[in-house]
Amino acid sequence: MIDVRDVSRVYHRGADEVHALEHVSLFIERGRFVALMGPSGSGKSTLLNLIAGLDRPSGGVVEVAGQRLGDLGEDELARFRARHVGFVFQFFNLIPVLDARGNVELPLLLTKLGRAERRARADTALRVVGLAERADHKPSELSGGEQQRVAIARAIVTDPEIVVADEPTGDLDAKNAVEILALLRDLAREFGKTVVMVTHDPRGEAFVDEIHHLDKGVLRDTVAGGAGGGGA
Amino acid sequence: MALPLRYPLGNLLARRLRTALTIAVIALVVVATTLFGSLVSSLKRTLVSTGDERNLIVLRKGATNDGSSVLPLEAYQTVRFFDGIARDENGDPLASPELVVQPFFRTADGGRENVLVRGVEAAAFRVHREVRIVEGRAFRPSSGEAIVGRGVAGRYIGARVGDVLDFGRGHWKVVGMFESEGSSFESEVWVDVRELAADAKRSIPYSGLRVRAADGADMDALARRIDADPRWSLEATPEPEYYAKQAESANALYFIVVGLALLAGVGATFGATNTLYAAVQSRRAEIGTLRALGFSRGAILLSFLVESLVIALGGFAVGAVAAAALGRFVSWLLGGIAFGAATFTTSVIQLRVAPGDLLAALAMALVIGLAGGLAPAARAAKLRPIEALRRA
Numbered sequence: 001m002i003d004v005r006d007v008s009r010v011y012h013r014g015a016d017e018v019h020a021l022e023h024v025s026l027f028i029e030r031g032r033f034v035a036l037m038g039p040s041g042s043g044k045s046t047l048l049n050l051i052a053g054l055d056r057p058s059g060g061v062v063e064v065a066g067q068r069l070g071d072l073g074e075d076e077l078a079r080f081r082a083r084h085v086g087f088v089f090q091f092f093n094l095i096p097v098l099d100a101r102g103n104v105e106l107p108l109l110l111t112k113l114g115r116a117e118r119r120a121r122a123d124t125a126l127r128v129v130g131l132a133e134r135a136d137h138k139p140s141e142l143s144g145g146e147q148q149r150v151a152i153a154r155a156i157v158t159d160p161e162i163v164v165a166d167e168p169t170g171d172l173d174a175k176n177a178v179e180i181l182a183l184l185r186d187l188a189r190e191f192g193k194t195v196v197m198v199t200h201d202p203r204g205e206a207f208v209d210e211i212h213h214l215d216k217g218v219l220r221d222t223v224a225g226g227a228g229g230g231g232a
Numbered sequence: 233m234a235l236p237l238r239y240p241l242g243n244l245l246a247r248r249l250r251t252a253l254t255i256a257v258i259a260l261v262v263v264a265t266t267l268f269g270s271l272v273s274s275l276k277r278t279l280v281s282t283g284d285e286r287n288l289i290v291l292r293k294g295a296t297n298d299g300s301s302v303l304p305l306e307a308y309q310t311v312r313f314f315d316g317i318a319r320d321e322n323g324d325p326l327a328s329p330e331l332v333v334q335p336f337f338r339t340a341d342g343g344r345e346n347v348l349v350r351g352v353e354a355a356a357f358r359v360h361r362e363v364r365i366v367e368g369r370a371f372r373p374s375s376g377e378a379i380v381g382r383g384v385a386g387r388y389i390g391a392r393v394g395d396v397l398d399f400g401r402g403h404w405k406v407v408g409m410f411e412s413e414g415s416s417f418e419s420e421v422w423v424d425v426r427e428l429a430a431d432a433k434r435s436i437p438y439s440g441l442r443v444r445a446a447d448g449a450d451m452d453a454l455a456r457r458i459d460a461d462p463r464w465s466l467e468a469t470p471e472p473e474y475y476a477k478q479a480e481s482a483n484a485l486y487f488i489v490v491g492l493a494l495l496a497g498v499g500a501t502f503g504a505t506n507t508l509y510a511a512v513q514s515r516r517a518e519i520g521t522l523r524a525l526g527f528s529r530g531a532i533l534l535s536f537l538v539e540s541l542v543i544a545l546g547g548f549a550v551g552a553v554a555a556a557a558l559g560r561f562v563s564w565l566l567g568g569i570a571f572g573a574a575t576f577t578t579s580v581i582q583l584r585v586a587p588g589d590l591l592a593a594l595a596m597a598l599v600i601g602l603a604g605g606l607a608p609a610a611r612a613a614k615l616r617p618i619e620a621l622r623r624a
Contacts, residue, residue, distance in 0.1 A: 054524060054618045075528050082526025089621070093521040097242025109236065110526050154525075 001161065001194045002028040002051055007060030009046050009217075020046040022217045023060070030161070033188035033195045033227060035204050038214035044198045045166060047214065051196055052087065052164040053080045065161050082110040086155025086193075088184075090167035092147040094139040094154075100126060101135040104153045111158065125153035129183060145176030152183055156193070163187055165197040169204065181207040185227060234531050235522070240539040243511065251543060254507045258547025258600055259554060261500045262593045265493040266555035267562075270589040272486045278581045279479035282415035283471030286318075287359060288451065290441040290458055293465040297478065298332050299348070303438040307464040311441060314457060316449035320358060326444035328352060328359040331425050333432050335399040337388040347384060349399065349421045351428030351437075359444045363417055368393045368408030373424040378404040381418035383580030385409045397421065400431040416475070419580045442471070497596050500547075504604025508540055512612040519612050520620025533613035540605025541598065548597035552590055559585045 009021040021043045028034050036044040049055040050062050053069050054077075062069045065084045072080060081087075086107075094103045104122040113121070126132050129149040139147050148168060155163050165184060169177035185207045187193040197204065205211060206226030213220045244251045290311060295301030312327035319325055331351035336344045350356075357363060357370070371377035380391050390397045390406070397404045404423060412418050429437040445451045455468040512519070519532055563583045 049618050052524070054621075078523065078526045078528050080526075081524060087521070087524050089521070091517070093517055093621075095239065095518060095521070097239065097246050102236070102238070106522075107525050109234075 001030040001032075001065065002026070002196070003061070003063040004047070004051065005061045005063075007047075007050060007057045007062055009043070009050065009055070010058040019217050021050075021057075024214075024217075024219045025060075026212060026219060026222075028194060028196065030194055031188055031192045032210065033185050033208045033225070034197065035208040035211045035225065036196065036198045036214060037200070037204075037211055038220075041216070042214040043217040044214045046217075048164055048166055048196060048198045051162070052085050053077045082107060082158070084160050084162055086152075086158065086160045086163040088148070088151050088155050088163065088165035088168045090170040092139070092144070092151045092171070094147055094150055096139055099136050099138050100131065100142065100150045100153075103139070103150055104157050107154060107158045121157055122153070125157040126150070128156065129153045143176075144172050145179060148172060148176070148180050149183070152180070152187075156187060156191070161194060163193050163195045165195065165199075167199055167201075168197060169199065169201045174203075177201060177203060235527060235535045237538070240535050240542065243515070244539060244542060247511070250507055250510070251546075254503055254543050255546040255550060257503045258500050258544055258597055259551035261493070261496045261600070262548050262551025262597055263555045263558065264496055265596055266552065266585055266589050266593045267559060267583075268489040268493065269592055270555075270559060270585045271583060272489050273586060273589055274581045274584050275485070275579070276479050277586075278414060278416050278419075278579055279475050280472070281413060281475075282417065283473070283475040284359075284361065284444075285470060285472050286445050286447075286451070287471040288443050288445065288455055288458070288468040289471055289474045290443065290466055290468045291439075293459075293467045295440075295467075298330065298440040299334060301440045302436045303329070303440050303466070304436055304464060305438070307466060308438055308441055310463070311458055311461075311466070312443065314443075314454060316446055316451070316454040316457075318444045318446040318449075324355070326355060326359050328356040328442045329425060329438045330356065330440055330442060331428050331432075331434065331437060332439045333400070333428065337384075337391070337397075337399065339388055345388075347388065347399075347421060348419065349378075349423060349428065350417075351425030352422050353425055356422070356442075359442050360412065360417065362413045362415060363410050364412070365408045366411050368406075371407055371422070371424060374427055375424075376402060376404055376427070377407045378421050378423045379408040379410055380406055380422075381420050381580075382409060382411050383418040383582075384421055387580055391421075400428075402427075402431050414582065416478075416579050443468075493596065497600055501600045501604045504540055504543060504600055505607055507543070508536060508605050508608035509611070511539065512536065512608045515612075516615065516620045519615050520617045520622075523615070523617035524621065529613040532615075533609045536609035536612050537602070537605045540609065541601040544597045544601025544604075547600075548594050551597070552593065555590075555593070556585050559583050 004024060004026040007021060007024050011018040011020055036047055038044045050057055051064060056070050067080060101122050104125050105118050108118040108121060123135060126135050129152050131146060131149050134142060134146060168180055172180060181204055184195050188195045208225035209227050210222060211225050212222050291298060291301035308329045312325040317325045317327060333349050334346045335349060337347040338344060371379050378397055384391050393406050393409050395406050397406055445454055458466050458468040522532060
């Protein structure tokens with residue numbers, strides 16, 4: 001599903017070169033819930049951005065859902081993301097002026113679905129995350145945990161193969177954090193999504209199938225998570 | 233695929249104050265553009281609409297207007313029988329000999345203005361077809377009577393129907409008021425031409441002659457024949473051409489107004505740009521999110537342009553209503569606006585906000601919206617998603 005082979009990513013900051021990732025290889029099977037962990041600057045977010053098609057590698061190959069992302073142009077990458085990737089962010093990143101349903105519906109505007117079908121799917125996704133009755137609320141009227149659920153509904157509404165989550169529990173209290181982690185796990189378990197999560201949160205370890213530790217742009221080790229999926 | 237319209241609209245509502253201020257700035261530009269534009273176009277319309285394309289104005293060669301021309305009696309009596317001049321049902325030529333003088337009239341607020349008094353015969357009403365008596369009746373020859381244009385009636389002391397006007401040596405009883413479809417005749421007083429000549433002690437009774445060409449007659453040939461007659465040095469000009477020349481004085485004003493409108497428009501454009509840049513800056517993460525979800529750069533660009541254009545249209549709507557109301561108020565307050573025309577007489581024009589003036593203001597508002605929105609929208613579209621998503 002996700003095949004990262006010998007991937008490097010170099011940023012140019014003025015005259016300096018920053019090696020965010022160096023020769024990283026990683027294979028993630030379909031339906032797995034995977035955590036990328038490591039200290040700040042370890043390259044885990046860079047790796048997540050490459051997998052999500054937000055960025056292109058300086059070297060190596062990133063192949064996701066059968067597509068080599070390095071070959072795609074800016075707008076082709078946008079289409080790839082719309083079709084194959086759902087996004088969950090640390091600060092939820094809901095559109096403030098749209099209500100929960102409007103936010104969840106957004107990615108469907110990039111499909112050919114009609115208005116009624118879009119609305120039905122958005123309501124279904126909201127039901128999956130347990131927020132069907134809050135569909136008409138604006139983000140400002142929802143708690144942090146509820147906003148992140150809306151964001152997850154938005155991430156799955158197009159039925160993508162992959163969901164990427166960047167610090168999804170970083171802005172939540174303990175109770176909500178656990179609920180969100182359980183929800184992401186269920187996406188992998190029950191809906192067969194491949195979920196890749198960047199996190200600092202040690203609670204996450206109990207929910208994932210495998211954990212990849214990065215440090216200074218290098219993949220250090222891979223261990224099995226508490227969900228007992230059995231890593232390599 | 234574009235973002236839904238409620239996205240830009242919602243964002244405009246979300247920052248009401250900034251949106252309202254920007255709309256107000258554009259509305260001010262629209263008001264200024266519309267009112268100044270309609271002032272100039274009303275003036276031009278008044279002058280230009282005065283001509284009838286079947287009419288020739290015959291003046292002494294070299295005279296730029298009928299105030300500076302003289303026409304000998306014999307010239308009138310000869311020219312009126314030239315071929316190609318229309319005739320009425322009695323066989324009389326449609327030729328109107330006219331004398332103009334420009335005395336001072338007193339305005340209601342104590343000012344003194346030159347007003348054009350035109351001495352005419354009955355034929356004038358057949359040559360100048362747009363002139364219609366709307367109140368009272370036409371003057372009777374040799375009875376000390378006058379009729380006044382609508383613009384004169386409202387502006388000067390003693391110029392209403394039933395009043396007595398004092399100018400020259402005489403007292404003139406105002407017996408009627410006329411309209412001429414807004415043309416400059418409405419800024420004139422008409423009296424009997426012989427009475428006026430006697431009053432002004434003019435030995436040569438006429439300033440000029442207006443003739444109406446017969447249907448199907450060759451106007452150019454008629455004009456050439458008048459021009460070429462060796463007995464009198466005369467020049468025949470089609471009326472629209474004559475009045476267009478009179479209207480040239482409005483052109484300088486027109487360019488000044490256009491210049492001012494453009495300056496104000498540039499200012500408003502910067503205002504709109506500023507507003508949109510602030511919006512882009514405060515919505516970086518949002519733009520990054522939309523791009524991550526798969527919305528194209530074009531969709532982002534379009535959405536911000538729509539925001540800018542909605543602001544511009546809002547400004548136009550507010551400004552247009554305000555301009556129309558102000559225009560009516562000014563007309564009501566002043567009863568018309570006086571312009572010293574090139575002939576040193578006063579044209580009293582009615583300020584009217586015409587559809588053309590509003591269209592010009594609309595075009596201006598849309599240009600402000602587009603020009604003001606383009607740079608910020610392009611910046612928003614160019615944001616790379618990972619950079620936009622990074623929290624500062």
